[in-house]
Amino acid sequence: MAKQPELDDFRVPYFEAGKKNGKFSLGNVDPAARPFSSGSKDADRARLSEIGAKLDIQQECLHAQQKRRVLLVLQGMDTSGKDGTIRAVFHEVDPLGLRIVPFKAPTATELAHDFLWRVHSQAPAAGELTVFNRSHYEDLLVPTVLGTLDAQGFEQRCRHIRQFEEMLADSGTTIVKCMLHISKDEQRVRLQARIDDPSKHWKFDVSDLDARKHWDKYQAVYRDALAATSTEYAPWYVVPADSKTHRNVMIAELLLRTFESLKLAYPPPKESLRGVRVA
Secondary structure: OOOOOOHHHHEOOOOOOOOOOOOOOHHHOOOOOOOOOOOOHHHHHHHHHHHHHHHHHHHHHHHHHOOOEEEEEEEEOOOOOHHHHHHHHOOOOOOOOEEEEEOOOOOHHHHOOOOOHHHHOOOOOOOOEEEEEOOOOHHHHHHHHHOOOOHHHHHHHHHHHHHHHHHHHHOOEEEEEEEEEOOHHHHHHHHHHHHHOHHHHHHOOHHHHHHHHOHHHHHHHHHHHHHHHOOOOOOEEEEEOOOHHHHHHHHHHHHHHHHHHOOOOOOOOOHHHOOOOOO
């Protein structure tokens, strides 16, 4: 009997200093796979609703305790579904204590500082669940593909990212990073849909086509970046994302497992409330 897939089967092996991560290749993950699908889109949506209700309680406990922090990082090629993931996965979650941070091209002020300067201030506060829609990894991926960051600079930024994320983890932040992995064919379909549908024109930019021309280069840089920054305290997971409902369920399952590992609970009653009766 074939082994049932597990979430950790899609985790990028942890980085080890001085060793090349030869086991990992994006090419070994099928973007069209649906290992955590319930069998149909409707079944996937039903499962997502079940997980969402549990996430709502977990996030409320996180917010009530005001001690721990959770950071979900979403990365992926254009049209991989970062916005859609956020809408679907957090549909049942109370927005209190949930914060979404979209990262765009850095401004002149941000470029005048180190590349992590703009990111650190957006890290989750105590009691917050924060989602990065794109992230500090853009400052690693894009300049490498465009040739403005050389191999030495790439390695240096990877080291700085590992140290930055370790500091966050040491300060009580639990980090989960998801690379939404779609195929080039699926991206073509989704880009064309944005062009053909007037209600989606706002989501399309000609620069998306320029980035598509560098598809193979982006895949190679993603592979190297994930291999160099997947750690025990901030693991990367490659999420097959050609199926939108599967993508959503898998990320929700990952997030629920992460929350459950924290063993959160509502804080005990305040001593000052004992015996109090409202008149």
